[in-house]
Amino acid sequence: MAAAAGALLLLLPIIMDVALIPAASAARGEKSAHIKLYWHDVVSGPSPTAVPVARAAATNASRTGFGAVVVIDDPLTQGPDRKSSRPLGRAQGIYIAAGKDEVSLAMNMNFVFQAGRYNGSTVAIMGRNAVFDAVREMAIVGGTGVFRMARGYAQARTHTLDLKTGDATVEYNLYIKH
Numbered sequence: 001m002a003a004a005a006g007a008l009l010l011l012l013p014i015i016m017d018v019a020l021i022p023a024a025s026a027a028r029g030e031k032s033a034h035i036k037l038y039w040h041d042v043v044s045g046p047s048p049t050a051v052p053v054a055r056a057a058a059t060n061a062s063r064t065g066f067g068a069v070v071v072i073d074d075p076l077t078q079g080p081d082r083k084s085s086r087p088l089g090r091a092q093g094i095y096i097a098a099g100k101d102e103v104s105l106a107m108n109m110n111f112v113f114q115a116g117r118y119n120g121s122t123v124a125i126m127g128r129n130a131v132f133d134a135v136r137e138m139a140i141v142g143g144t145g146v147f148r149m150a151r152g153y154a155q156a157r158t159h160t161l162d163l164k165t166g167d168a169t170v171e172y173n174l175y176i177k178h
Helices: 002-027
Strands: 032-041 050-054 069-077 087-097 104-113 122-130 136-144 151-161 168-177
Touching: 069 104, 122 151, 136 168
Parallel strands: none
Antiparallel strands: 032 069, 032 168, 050 069, 069 087, 087 104, 104 122, 122 136, 136 151, 151 168
16 A cells, blocks of 8 residues: 555656646647638639649559649638638648549648738648548648647538539638647
């Protein structure tokens, strides 16, 4: 019994430090944000916002587009209708068709906020996007402005996908600690 009590006394500072970690985060003024917005990937028409810039020799024969690299400057809006919804910013970056056996993208993009309470701030998103899964999750790996040192995750859900043109509207829910 005395040995157990002694061990508990030795572990008490460690246990207390673990218990204080959330309090320390709150004491530093860490905040949480949930942002819902819509990402519009336009590959068709006279003014595309997603442009293929490279492809492997095998890309044309691939049923998944494996090897294609696309640069994006996609609009971000408050609602799903790109033309009538309030613009919030741009998604700038690249996605790469990285799946040989399924359509999955390696995403690397910054959500650049150009309106609203986060105007001038960015969120960096990186991860795998299995396009035909109902919900895809990617990591939030940083940010600038209000979101400096951000971390968290983004959930993507396809709102609309035109299989003829390739144009897509995707609902993103961002869960951010900053």
